[in-house]
Amino acid sequence: xxxxxxxxxxxxxxxxxxxxxxxxxxxxxxxxxxxxxxxxxxxxxxxxxxxxxxxxxxxxxxxxxxxxxxxxxxxxxxxxxxxxxxxxxxxxxxxxxxxxxxxxxxxxxxxxxxxxxxxxxxxxxxxxxxxxxxxxxxxxxxxxxxxxxxxxxxxxxxxxxxxxxxxxxxxxxxxxxxxxxxxxxxxxxxxxxxxxxxxxxxxxxxxxxxxxxxxxxxxxxx
Ligand SMILES: [Zn+2]
Numbered sequence: 001x002x003x004x005x006x007x008x009x010x011x012x013x014x015x016x017x018x019x020x021x022x023x024x025x026x027x028x029x030x031x032x033x034x035x036x037x038x039x040x041x042x043x044x045x046x047x048x049x050x051x052x053x054x055x056x057x058x059x060x061x062x063x064x065x066x067x068x069x070x071x072x073x074x075x076x077x078x079x080x081x082x083x084x085x086x087x088x089x090x091x092x093x094x095x096x097x098x099x100x101x102x103x104x105x106x107x108x109x110x111x112x113x114x115x116x117x118x119x120x121x122x123x124x125x126x127x128x129x130x131x132x133x134x135x136x137x138x139x140x141x142x143x144x145x146x147x148x149x150x151x152x153x154x155x156x157x158x159x160x161x162x163x164x165x166x167x168x169x170x171x172x173x174x175x176x177x178x179x180x181x182x183x184x185x186x187x188x189x190x191x192x193x194x195x196x197x198x199x200x201x202x203x204x205x206x207x208x209x210x211x212x213x214x215x216x217x218x219x220x221x222x
Pocket of ligand 1: 026
């Protein structure tokens, strides 16, 4: 009884609903989270191959917000692992020598937040997939406005010269190709800017992985 009570006090509660939790989330939120997950073999009408864990809505949306804005960095583990499982179920995961590059934050934003959520997610992702991580593959040299408020043309302009090669790739180009990782894939403008920077440096990009997307899937079965 005392032990159970102690456990209740020692274990942090669920960051989303404050109920007691055995893992990062409580059983209830974990079940709700799984309801956001895409079915296997889901596909998107994007230029670059995109692999996403779930739809950006409900509990998944709240979990990403808790990670980014409320410092619940422990959530990077279940989210990153979930994405890794999804990735490992795709035929693309057979590509050898891939280097995972998280979308970087601008230095000022990084200082303000204290961590880059995409980097934390990429760490968990690489733990499970065994892929190598290059956290400094890209560098963000420009802060961008909230893209969803802009027109397509403004967005394109805003995304010019946002990224540079980071110190990892300036020192040594990766072997094989790059897999870009971001927390949320919305318009694809950020990812496109990152890809164009890598391609200009002669680094091929195999695809993009993201925890969540606002994009609608086009095919849910092969
Ligand atoms: Zn909960």
